[in-house]
Amino acid sequence: MCVFRLKKLILACMTHFILIAISLICIFPIFWMLFSSLKTHHDVFFKMTLLPQTWNWSNYITAFIKADFGQYFLNSVIYTVVGVFFIILISSLAAYSFSRLNFWGKSFFFYLLIATFLIPIPGIFVPLYLLLKNFSLLDTRTGLLLCYISNGLACAIFLLKCFFDKIPKEIEEAAIIDGCSRFGIYWRILLPLAKPVLATLVIMNSLTIWNEFLLALVVFQDKAKMPIQRGLMVFQGDYPLLMTGLTIATIPIVLIYLLMQKYIMKGIIAGALKRV
């Protein structure tokens, strides 16, 4: 019995040793970035320590004011908030009508939508660039936002429609008798019930938009409108300041992740398992 216990203890120790080692590999580069952002130029190149010798908080002030990271950050916040808002609004309206209403060409449009969601389309940024150019929307916030919003729709409509389908129709029938309109059913009954799905969609789309780079690269020349990922690539300057920029680009996403982890995991699993 004692041998058995010992064996179990050794196994547990080994397990934790492996898991801790991998954990360190995961977080070390992130901490390196964080601490480098607080170092002076001299510390970075001549003192190979993890922690800064002097905590140089002025990097953040310089990054926000002189290096335009304040502007990039604000732009990213705008794109994320506005983009996610419209994705949720438009996709929930569409999902409601796919689930409850009848209209011409319903199943055709639905399968077309799902097809674009499942089929990978690399290089779609090229015709999107031409499209925005034709509409004179190149280098505008509206142009990028329109691309982001339509990008997020298919997945959101699909997940919401599946959720609406499962809600029993008896609830609405009672509401109709009470004189509730179509929009009322959507707004007062279905949308509040869908809160958990909506939360997942908000978080997942925020991550996507905040981290998106390729479209921002194609659409923008004007620095004043660039989101932060694009801003990082046009940044010219010294190493600690770049690390400050990286940290600024990372902190919101990590905070959202730590607070809303449950929804992110759910979104990942739902997105992956929908393929089965």
Place this chain on the structure above:
Amino acid sequence: MKNTPIEKIKNFCFILPALLLFLVFSLYPILRIFELSVFQWNGIGKNMVFVGLVQYKHILFNNPNFWNSMLNAGYITFLALIIQNTLALFLAILVNRNIKGKNIYKTIFFLPSVLSGIVVGLIWKFVFDGNFGILNHFLASIGFTNFQDFSWFSKTKTVLFAVTVAHIWKGFGYGFIIFLAGLQTIPVELYEEAEVDGADEWQKFKYITFPLLIPIFTIAVVLTILGSMQIFDLIYSVTRDVSVEHTYVPITQIYEYMNNGEFGYSMAMTVIFATLLLMVSFIQILASKKLNYNNK
């Protein structure tokens, strides 16, 4: 509800915004890809020259850079498939044993996956840097001094491998979460019964875990292939200053041809590349259909 024409129009209004956006910003661009791929066009002006399938032919038979880029992406994908998924599955099995700190490990393993490709690329650029990178510093401190000044991202021999390491670092948490979700659907009783019958760990994995995880496995494999073949942000962020053919991947090629004003050519490349990806997707859909059929 009533189905009068006016009602139908009212119903249609709910779908209208989504439909408009979808038609203009998804369907039309997709069709445009095919249209442009048979023209020679510099993106400006009206002189589009119809060339048929000539550009396809050129890409397939006379463009070593395209195949080179496919090979590079294939290399990254191959390593990611093996290392990333093995690591993800292994860690998921370890964490699934209801050990202490399960949630902390879960949080940490997925953390790199929420960072953007640009951020990951730029962080690892400085991990792999020749003069003040942590990797060389670490190697020197454990006795490997001959890596001093060795810049992993600048050397043609190591750059692709270094990119792959960063890519796997970013991606394995995703596989880990999917595998863990899959493992949690396997009933514990199966393992208990196997233990009663005297099965060891390897036998439990071989006869219970692995067969039941096959559907999850196909998803993980396909998502890894699609994600790795379409790698762009990470490559762009580490190699922008030194765009060498050793780091060409399909998307950087498409982007570069577009940047050089060869719109038709870049679209023909897109069609070829997308067709290859589509085949991967179809194989997965067929495979999962078959597996579901067998289960029922």
